[in-house]
Amino acid sequence: MKMKSIIKCGLLLLGLGAATVSCEDMFTAENTLVTTDLAPQDTLYQMMGIIKRMQKLADRTVLLGEVRADLVDVDPLHASADIQELAANNVSATNMYNQPVDYYAVINSCNIYLTYVDSLRNSQGTRKYYEKEILAVKSFRAWCYLELIKNYGEVPYVRTPVLTSDDAESIVASGEKRGLVTILTDMINDLSDFRASENNDLRQSYGNRSFNSVRLDRVVIPVRALLAELYLWRASYTGSESDYTNAIRMYHDYFTFPNEEIYTGRSRAEWGSRDARTPRAASYTNNFQSETDCAGVLPLESSEYYGTVSKLRNVFCSLDSNNYYPAVMASQRAKDISKAQDYCMLVLEGGGLPEVYYKEHDANLYSDYPTMEGDLRLYSVSDGADNVGDNSNNSRENSSYNRMYYLNRKYGSTTRGDSYLPFIPFFRNNILYLHFAEALNRAGFPETAFAILKYGLSYYTMTNRDIISQDEFDRLCLITSLGFTVQDPKFTDDDLRKKTTGTAVIWNSDRFGTYTIVPLNQMDPNRNVEGGSLIQIGIHSFGCGDAEYDEKYYLDDEKTKAGLKTYVEDIELEDVPRLSRNSTHEDSLEYDRVIEYNAWADSVNIARKDSVDSYNADYLASDEIRVKRQERVAQLILEEEGLEGVFEGLRFYDIMRYQMQELGGASIGTTITMPACIEEKYGTTTKMVGKPWFLKLPTR
8 A cells, every 4th residue: 555644633523712722622643544645456445444434423323313302211220321411412522422523533534535536547438437436435424514414503614634733723723613504515516416327337336345244335325315315404494495306306316216226115014914913023124134225334343353333232122231221212202103093904804895994092902012003113123022021031140130121123133242233324215215205295296295105106106196196297297317317118108208208207117016006896905016026115004004095194184175176977867958859759859869968968077077177186286285285294204204213313303304494495384293302302493503402512
């Protein structure tokens, strides 16, 4: 490795107003030699160095986003002092999770790489040799800044290497901090020049190399997914319609890129039959075992001997190291949200007739495991029969041990203390689908957003006018993909093909499939599939059964439906106008009259239907109804984000983003009722500025 040696320092953030703070307070000298003259063989080592530094951020990314919110409770007797500080919203400067120095250590490593790599070095054709790596490093840097502003609000913004004490003193003296909009705008601009081509070759693969069994191409953050998140956060603050539109574009392009399509899958928690005693949960928990279900993962070490391991299992699960007392478990609020859901089943009754059946809301039926009532996801991952058990054998050997054990399937399926998580996701794909729904809803597409929750997106869904109106379909056709122009083979009409090609309505029918939605009296309990083999289901179906048949899970309330017009097809024969007759025979007169009746009735019904359809389309597309739908769907999305994302470090940021959206320029009114515990701890500060929402930057 070629070396032009420098001392790499990790940036330790302070309250940057005081110019008298010493360089040692700003930097931690690590005495790690790095190269500023990168040869091809050096860049892989530089990338691994960046990833190694990022490992320190894994656990805090989850805990900062979860423990401060409302879906978990912290055990005051067994949780660490640092975790208890997070739960109480009283975080000290010495708290191990309040160390922005670790983010800036990554950022500085990225800045060094981007400054000294030979970005102009040519490879074959027009591609630059380091183009993919440069994009990967820029993505790591953008992710770190996103995490910083989510937690601190305003932070120093550094894009050049900090290599000397003079550099450090200059940053300290300036006292400058930048906010969400400024930093996100620069990060978006930095990533927006990526090579968007027909071939999705944006991620460096490094062949078959892996990091602790995780392939290195899975370690890199997909740029489209990251850009979508950056646009969503900026739009949430500013209310910018163009930002929401760009978020939609990036989410859609990430999910639908040819031959790399991302689908929801069918792995869900479900009741096998009406009379089943316990639900089937294993299928759903498989969603958290594979890096292929994620938009990039941060790999971790398999042993403390090799470096940084995740301690999240020690927080969420029973282990001998915590005396079988998890520090964090589901709160009563999480259980209440789960319990309030309706579980809908399509069952086959006697005589072969299908019926929509709802599981009972009767606490007596679920006395052993209360979280079996309603949505099944909480039961599946933490409160179910496979996750809670008798630990009396161990407790007899050690009186300090809990007599029960508790597992959290998102973080492990064993009480063995020497088993560590192989990775933490940057973004999980089904959470990105929910964020996609957020962007759609805020941009004025509540029907499509609701379809993500109830049906799953596919060609069939997009062309079903009972689900997606012509108005929304036409407006989605104006949002074009970036870098590829996929067509759907079922759009055979030339005008329609031209209109839809490369737009946000394309969910290729050869690839994406969904369950056919049919009238009740034609239902097939085996649910025929329309389209390709990548099955899309509504995210709500992961815990609530056959959501596509659930009439209690609705978009429009009765008042909205009452505003729709209907028409009557039946017209009495006596209502037909008397027309002139040429025959004196009664039979002929009657025959002629029936012919005239049929023709007249058809023409009247066509006119009636056209008029009613036109009125209803205008009514549903009106600003008043659209806003009402947006309010309803916003509530459902936030609820679904809690049901699907509990324990994953998302809830605090979801609530923060919703508060920003309600105060932003594109507010659609009140869409969230703050939990009492959140209001008590955080209040309702304007646009989330300052304490109590944001952590303070440490002063030392």
